[in-house]
Amino acid sequence: MPKQSPVPDKLSKPFWDACNEGKLVMLTCTACNLMQYPPEATCRKCNSAEKLVWKEVSGWGKIHGYCTMYDCRIRLLQAEQPFNLASIALEEDPGVLMYANLPGTPVDEVPVGATVKVEFVTTPGNGQKVPEWRVTEPRWKAAKKAARPAARKR
Amino acid sequence: MVTQKGVAAKLYRSKDGLGVWEHRGKVAAVSYGYSPCDRRWDENLEHSLGAYSMIAAKKALEEAGIRLDQVDGVVSAPGPIGEPWAPRPYFAPPYDSEDGISLVTAEWLIKNMGLKNVRFANSEASRGHGQVLGMASQAIGEGLCHTCLVLFPFGNLAGRYSQAGSNARETATGNGQWSMPWGWGAAGAGFAYGFNQYCRKYGVNHDMMAPFVVNLRRNGRMNPMGYYAQHPEEPLTVEDYLASRWVVKPLCLHDADRPVNAAVCFLLTTADRAKDMKLPPVYVLNHNNNNFEARGLTHTAEEMGQFGDIHARRMYEGSGLTPSEVDIFNPYDGFTLFTQYYLDAFGWHGVKKGEALHFYQGDIRVEGPHPFLSSGGNNGTGRTRAAIFTDCIEQLQGRAGPRQVHIKAETAIAGCTMPHTCAWMAFGKYPD
Numbered sequence: 001m002p003k004q005s006p007v008p009d010k011l012s013k014p015f016w017d018a019c020n021e022g023k024l025v026m027l028t029c030t031a032c033n034l035m036q037y038p039p040e041a042t043c044r045k046c047n048s049a050e051k052l053v054w055k056e057v058s059g060w061g062k063i064h065g066y067c068t069m070y071d072c073r074i075r076l077l078q079a080e081q082p083f084n085l086a087s088i089a090l091e092e093d094p095g096v097l098m099y100a101n102l103p104g105t106p107v108d109e110v111p112v113g114a115t116v117k118v119e120f121v122t123t124p125g126n127g128q129k130v131p132e133w134r135v136t137e138p139r140w141k142a143a144k145k146a147a148r149p150a151a152r153k154r
Numbered sequence: 155m156v157t158q159k160g161v162a163a164k165l166y167r168s169k170d171g172l173g174v175w176e177h178r179g180k181v182a183a184v185s186y187g188y189s190p191c192d193r194r195w196d197e198n199l200e201h202s203l204g205a206y207s208m209i210a211a212k213k214a215l216e217e218a219g220i221r222l223d224q225v226d227g228v229v230s231a232p233g234p235i236g237e238p239w240a241p242r243p244y245f246a247p248p249y250d251s252e253d254g255i256s257l258v259t260a261e262w263l264i265k266n267m268g269l270k271n272v273r274f275a276n277s278e279a280s281r282g283h284g285q286v287l288g289m290a291s292q293a294i295g296e297g298l299c300h301t302c303l304v305l306f307p308f309g310n311l312a313g314r315y316s317q318a319g320s321n322a323r324e325t326a327t328g329n330g331q332w333s334m335p336w337g338w339g340a341a342g343a344g345f346a347y348g349f350n351q352y353c354r355k356y357g358v359n360h361d362m363m364a365p366f367v368v369n370l371r372r373n374g375r376m377n378p379m380g381y382y383a384q385h386p387e388e389p390l391t392v393e394d395y396l397a398s399r400w401v402v403k404p405l406c407l408h409d410a411d412r413p414v415n416a417a418v419c420f421l422l423t424t425a426d427r428a429k430d431m432k433l434p435p436v437y438v439l440n441h442n443n444n445n446f447e448a449r450g451l452t453h454t455a456e457e458m459g460q461f462g463d464i465h466a467r468r469m470y471e472g473s474g475l476t477p478s479e480v481d482i483f484n485p486y487d488g489f490t491l492f493t494q495y496y497l498d499a500f501g502w503h504g505v506k507k508g509e510a511l512h513f514y515q516g517d518i519r520v521e522g523p524h525p526f527l528s529s530g531g532n533n534g535t536g537r538t539r540a541a542i543f544t545d546c547i548e549q550l551q552g553r554a555g556p557r558q559v560h561i562k563a564e565t566a567i568a569g570c571t572m573p574h575t576c577a578w579m580a581f582g583k584y585p586d
Contacts (some may be wrong), residue, residue: 004324005332037450038332063159065454067346068403073339082400084335087452089346097450101338108403110356123335125324130335 001080001101005125011039014054019129024118026096035093057092059118060139064097065090066110082107088116088133100133107149115139155272156261157197162278165292166285166443166577167472170464175440175472177295182428184421185289187213188379191416191536194310195255201247203233203309203417206255208267210419218421219432220301221234227274227299228264229290232309233257236315236535250344252311256287258307258417269469272301283308283539284486284570284577286353288441290422291483291579293416304420306540310413316341321529332451342489344452346405349491351455353404356508364395366514367408367490370527373520373532378496379544381414381536390523391433408525409490417477418540420547436550439565439580440472446574458492458573460509462499465569467501467510473580475565476503482549482559482566484542486576487531495573496524531538542568543579552584 008016018025026035031051044094047065066086069096070080073077077127084107087097104112116133166188189206199205205231215222230494234256253262259277263269267467274293279285283306290302316339320326326334344567353359371390374382390408398406426436440565448454453461470476477500483497494510503524505513516527529535546566550555569578 001337003335003337004326004330004373007325007327007337008331012331043329051383054466058562065347065351066352067343068400068407069337069340069343070400070402071340072335073341075317075322075336076324076340077337080337083337085347085402087450095449097452097454099333099451101336110414122206 001078001081002011002120003123004074004076004122004128004130005128006130011041016128018054018056019131020121024059024131025054025056026090026092027052035090035096038076038095038097056091056120060091061088061098061116061118061133062091063110063112063114063116064096065112068108068132084108086108086110086133098133103132103134105135111135114137155264155275155278157275157585159278160570162276162285165289166293167441167468168443168445168473170468172472174474177291178197179437179582180425180427181438182422182423183422183438183547183581184428184431184435185217185433186418186420186547187211187217188540189417191379191381191384191414193381193385193412193414194312201311201415202255203307203415204248204258204262204415205265205306206415207258207305207419210417211263211267211305212349214303214419214421217433221362222267223271225269225301225303225320226271227290227302228260228269228272228294229276229286229307230258230260230292230305230307231279231281231286232259232277233279233280233309235308237313238308239311243448256309256311258305260305263303263305264575274302279281282577284579285443287420287422287543287579288443288577291438291441291544293553294422301421301423304422306418306538308414308416308538310415315523324376326530329464340402342410343512344493345489345491346402346455348445348455348458349404352494355379355455357510361396362491362511362514363409364392366372366518367374367395367533368392368489369518370490370531370534372534373557374530374541375530376520377530377535377541377545379418379532380534380541381412382534404487405491405543411488411537414536414538416536416538418538418544420543428527434549434551437582439475441474441577441579443577444468445478455572456497459498462495462572464576465496465497466501469567469580471576475580480565480567481561481563482528482546484527484529484531484545484568485543486564486570486572487533488528488537488539488571490533492573496569500567522560525561525562528557528559528585530556539570542570546579546581550581
């Protein structure tokens with residue numbers, strides 16, 4: 001989908017730079033262990049600016065909810081209608097929700113609660129990469145596959 | 155008389171634990187006036203938002219029997235809501251700026267109506283159609299004014315709005331960088347998303363909204379201030395609703411209120427002064443203005459349910475009413491997909507968490523035992539955000555005409571707008 005390109009500002013630049021490197025990072029208060037997305041200049045809980053650091057997260061999450069867009073105000077996406085508009089709860093902090101269009105998932109057939117993995121797609125406006133999410137098998141299954149030893153040759 | 159910045163915030167009740175409102179029963183709503191309700195401005199200056207605001211204000215004064223020189227307070231939620239008139243050229247004064255066309259401030263009304271004795275004016279709540287009634291009530295209670303016009307102007311110009319500007323660009327800036335790339339850009343998307351969650355949690359579905367919306371339109375057709383009474387169409391049917399196109403599924407076209415060009419004006423005063431006016435007073439029992447932040451990018455159903463609980467708790471605390479003592483209940487329905495949070499939270503007519511959509515399947519007609527949103531709401535009258543309040547006044551005065559409920563009508567609660575930012579009023583036929 002031809003997404004609008006985010007234009008980084010001073011606060012968001014580390015997030016978008018990380019996306020361009022294929023990493024997902026979250027602004028995190030080390031005192032409160034609270035992640036903030038979108039990032040804010042101070043921690044929502046303790047109001048500290050000094051304790052905020054960018055932390056890389058796993059890129060795993062679950063579909064928290066969704067709706068289906070039929071009449072989008074954003075011109076670039078109007079030709080793509082209808083499309084899925086989901087929110088993803090991060091594995092590290094399910095209170096953090098990120099938007100997704102769920103490539104590969106049929107429109108209006110969104111499996112709420114399913115495991116998703118982040119990927120990064122390039123946007124046409126300025127080439128900025130943005131996080132997108134794809135439904136995948138649960139993380140433990142993926143880990144099991146990765147750890148499976150090669151079959152012994154007989 | 156110009157708005158003094160920062161005054162509004164001091165006049166809102168926005169916390170737990172404030173107890174019963176200190177001016178409960180000492181402030182009264184007496185009358186209201188309304189203008190024609192057009193779908194859009196036709197560029198005739200006699201139909202401008204400014205002209206319509208003056209029509210509404212004059213009617214409110216006439217209904218109460220109040221002269222211009224007796225008015226010492228004017229509060230407006232000026233707008234704008236949709237697009238501005240600019241860059242098109244303005245007109246001769248008083249239409250030489252946006253003020254009077256796409257918005258109307260208290261100052262514009264004071265000047266153009268020739269109100270000479272205004273001591274208190276405020277236009278800070280740009281879209282705060284619920285807030286301004288509470289602000290005026292508190293101002294009267296504190297003696298900042300004694301006879302106050304409260305203006306609800308709501309403009310709608312030609313064309314679809316929010317199709318240009320940032321929505322037409324290839325890049326997303328500011329807050330939009332976190333939502334627009336994925337297309338989170340339709341009116342009501344957050345409430346469609348939340349409604350999906352609500353349905354999953356409570357085992358209900360969108361089809362169950364049909365009798366609610368059909369009844370809103372029915373009530374609205376009986377409300378002469380509203381769009382559908384002034385521009386009658388074929389009554390909405392359940393079949394129409396179920397066949398309606400999706401805007402952002404599960405929010406369909408008929409779940410959204412219709413933008414209109416219209417103005418409504420209320421007259422509030424002290425309880426003592428109200429006794430001598432032409433219409434019986436309706437006493438203000440409480441007001442609240444509550445704003446909440448979501449943890450994430452959008453409000454979840456769970457959060458909106460929690461916000462509803464806080465609204466209800468504060469309104470019951472401040473008014474001294476209990477759920478079983480509320481006769482008329484007019485919560486906001488600008489998108490019908492969030493009204494259930496209010497019904498669930500306020501517990502009106504015994505509704506419990508998750509039961510709102512089941513309640514809609516019962517007899518909610520004004521003639522019936524559960525006359526929910528007897529005003530017709532925004533959905534049934536158009537987006538003036540006023541009917542929910544005018545109906546409370548009319549029902550308690552016993553002059554709601556064909557909408558007059560058949561149950562007791564001695565107390566009322568109404569509020570607007572959305573669960574994360576909603577201001578409420580409680581009214582009583584009696585001051586205590």
